[in-house]
Amino acid sequence: xxxxxxxxxxxxxxxxxxxxxxxxxxxxxxxxxxxxxxxxxxxxxxxxxxxxxxxxxxxxxxxxxxxxxxxxxxxxxxxxxxxxxxxxxxxxxxxxxxxxxxxxxxxxxxxxxxxxxxxxxxxxxxxxxxxxxxxxxxxxxxxxxxxxxxxxxxxxxxxxxxxx
Numbered sequence: 133x134x135x136x137x138x139x140x141x142x143x144x145x146x147x148x149x150x151x152x153x154x155x156x157x158x159x160x161x162x163x164x165x166x167x168x169x170x171x172x173x174x175x176x177x178x179x180x181x182x183x184x185x186x187x188x189x190x191x192x193x194x195x196x197x198x199x200x201x202x203x204x205x206x207x208x209x210x211x212x213x214x215x216x217x218x219x220x221x222x223x224x225x226x227x228x229x230x231x232x233x234x235x236x237x238x239x240x241x242x243x244x245x246x247x248x249x250x251x252x253x254x255x256x257x258x259x260x261x262x263x264x265x266x267x268x269x270x271x272x273x274x275x276x277x278x279x280x281x282x283x284x285x286x287x288x289x290x291x292x293x294x295x296x
Contacts (some may be wrong), residue, residue, distance in 0.1 A: 134273055135247075136247055136250040137267075139250075139275055140275075142230075143239065143278070143279050144239045145239075146179075146282045147232050147235050147239075150231050150235070151228070153176070153289070154225055156172070158223055160292075160296060161224035165184055165289065171217070172224075172292065173217045174213065174217050176231050176233065176289075177214075177227055177230075177273070177287070178209075178213040178293050179231055179285060180213070180230055180231040181212055181216070182209060182238075183234040183235055184229055184234050185209055186274075187237055187241055188240060188266055189202070189203075190202055191238075191241065191242075191271065192276065194249075194269075194271045195252055195254060196252035196253060196254065197254060198255070199254065199255045199256075199257075199258060200255065200257070201225055202257055204257060221233055244272065248268065249271060250272040252270060252271065252273075253269060254270075257267050262277070264277065265277065
């Protein structure tokens, strides 16, 4: 990515991918992608729950010099997403729409940030350097990590549907 605007645009492209999933029936959407793995519905809702967590809890804390506090038990958010799918009785279309709506909210929030906001350095739970990337914590690096997360799940889902 050359600029923070490029990063936002790349993050926004997930909306189109989510929209493209509407062509698949609920029959496929609610089947595990592999034995003892999540369903496509679980994956999409997992992505939405993380977007919501980022928007409501994490990103607003990301300011120069801040010590951003995050949920250290990531499985808690993952489990909440799975329970939501199991008990909401939502269709694939509804779950996709919810994910798109939440991503749009994140994008809208990011578009209101400045370049300075994107490159402000902060710690996360006291950690100065991101253990996964080796770079200082910034909003830019945080969103880049979630873009990787999007691509990881996109690859899983596309592989699943390519076998159908």
